[in-house]
Amino acid sequence: MTLAQPGLPERGLDAAASQSAAEQATGWKTVLACAAGLTFGPSVITVFGFGAFINPLDREFGWSVSSISLGATIVAIMIMILAPLQGLLVDRFGGRRLVLWSIPAFGLSLCSMYFLPNNLLVFYLAWVVIPLCGLGIWPISYLRLTAGWFDKNLGLAFGVTNAGIGVGAVVVPLLTAFFISRYGWREAFVCLGVVALLVWPIAFLFLKESGRQASPMNMQGDTLAEATRTRPFWIAVAGFFLLGIFSASILVHHVRILIDAGIPPATATVLPAALGASLVVARLLTGWLLDRFPASWLMAIFLVGGAVAAGLYSRGPDLPLAILSAALVGLVVGAEFDVLSYIIPRYHGRKSFGRIYGVIFAVFQFASAIAAFAVGYSRSQLGSYAPAMMVLVGVCVVCALLFTQLGAYRFVAGERTAK
Incomplete structure (x- = not known):
């Protein structure tokens, strides 16, 4: 009977276990980065933060509430149009690349609202451009990234990622109201844009595509x-x-x-x-x-x-x-x-x-x-x-x-x- 060399199986198992633990740690870091991205992304800021600007815009420009609210309808229509396009792009190019390009575009588009003139057409056009600039940071990119890392704990991973929107639903309206009361509505848009931009370093450092994205499981x-x-x-x-x-x-x-x-x-x-x-x-x-x-x-x-x-x-x-x-x-x-x-x-x-x-x-x-x-x-x-x-x-x-x-x-x- 031939004996195996002592230590080799153990080292192999240790290496496999170490690799698995390292992959899981990277996966959970990605999940937390995804949650942060959703907390201060367009799916929260353009939806849950919009209402706080209705009264200030009404006071400054004299626009009716229904006219301003049409902007929120435009956002909903843009999400409907962009979702299939984003899904196609994220399957083709991966989520990380789309996220890193879209965060700066979205943050700067919010900052540009500082220069909003007394023109409803420009206001409506802005709510076409802002969701478009955030094309890569609607939820699909983050969820696709999460799906690449997990199978056994897939539900929990999705739960943590999606919880970012819930956190944002609480935090963003409070932040928006504070910025408006403290600085004014124009400055509030700039502040929200800066907050959105602050997610970029988190995404760059911790958002990773799974090495298993091209594996049989994911294909x-x-x-x-x-x-x-x-x-x-x-x-x-x-x-x-x-x-x-x-x-x-x-x-x-x-x-x-x-x-x-x-x-x-x-x-x-x-x-x-x-x-x-x-x-x-x-x-x-x-x-x-x-x-x-x-x-x-x-x-x-x-x-x-x-x-x-x-x-x-x-x-x-x-x-x-x-x-x-x-x-x-x-x-x-x-x-x-x-x-x-x-x-x-x-x-x-x-x-x-x-x-x-x-x-x-x-x-x-x-x-x-x-x-x-x-x-x-x-x-x-x-x-x-x-x-x-x-x-x-x-x-x-x-x-x-x-x-x-x-x-x-x-x-x-x-x-x-x-x-």
């Missing part, structure tokens, strides 16, 4: 065309269309719903921050749960909570019920993009992650743009949010039933399990 999966021939793809499209209706309806009109219910405006204005905090918790919790339970049933359970929240909003909740409703909404909003990020590699593999995510995200944004306007119109015509909220109850129920039909994962640990 395996459906093309976009192949995905469109599967049932899970169309269930996801329909489900996220309905989620877009629910999320935009509540988030855009949340404060006014509470004021209509008799909650003092000062209190109603603070409650969205509580929703943002619950959103952070929900994203982390959902990420952890996704590694242990089927995404389809988790999303269905959260949507039942969303239906309860919409029902409470339709009745005009008092403060305790309003807090409960905000927490339930936070669970849905916090879970939705963790779930989307997770089900794509599980049902379609990683090969075309960016393209598939971009298409479904564009559908979500399209539904959001329609719903935000439709709910406002319903309120103005009927004098109450109650009818729209009852429609949202039905939306949540139908959406929950859709998700239960997703079926078993097709890819587990990078392996195709079914055709």
Whole structure:
């Protein structure tokens, strides 16, 4: 019998373990850098920071609230247009390169708002250019980078990455309000641009493409065309269309719903921050749960909570019920993009992650743009949010039933399990 040389197997195992630990450490550093990028990226600053500029612009230029608010609609339309393009680019060139080019362009575009003239057309054009400058730092790039590093803890990794948006939803409105009150709205745009630029060194130092991006695990999966021939793809499209209706309806009109219910405006204005905090918790919790339970049933359970929240909003909740409703909404909003990020590699593999995510995200944004306007119109015509909220109850129920039909994962640990 031939004996192996002592120490060689052990050294080999130690080297493998060391390499695995080093890869995991780099992966988690990338995840934290991704979370930082999302905290101060366009998906937070252009959405959650926009509202703080409405009153200052109204006072200085005399523009109506509806005219200014059209800028937010333009942002939603631009996100819808850019998402599939970003998905294509991130699959082709990788996320790191797009992020490093886009952060400076986005930060400087925000700073340029300092020179905004009294011209609505220029204002609208700015909200076309700013999202375009941020092309590479919408969520798809960061999520694609995260997906390259993890499989076993994929849900938790997505949860931590997506939690950046929740943190931003709390921090950015407070920062924006501080900058405006302390320096003025023009200077506030410059300050936000500088904050966005400060993410660049973090991205440069810690944002890494996985060495496994070209491995069989990450190259395996459906093309976009192949995905469109599967049932899970169309269930996801329909489900996220309905989620877009629910999320935009509540988030855009949340404060006014509470004021209509008799909650003092000062209190109603603070409650969205509580929703943002619950959103952070929900994203982390959902990420952890996704590694242990089927995404389809988790999303269905959260949507039942969303239906309860919409029902409470339709009745005009008092403060305790309003807090409960905000927490339930936070669970849905916090879970939705963790779930989307997770089900794509599980049902379609990683090969075309960016393209598939971009298409479904564009559908979500399209539904959001329609719903935000439709709910406002319903309120103005009927004098109450109650009818729209009852429609949202039905939306949540139908959406929950859709998700239960997703079926078993097709890819587990990078392996195709079914055709």
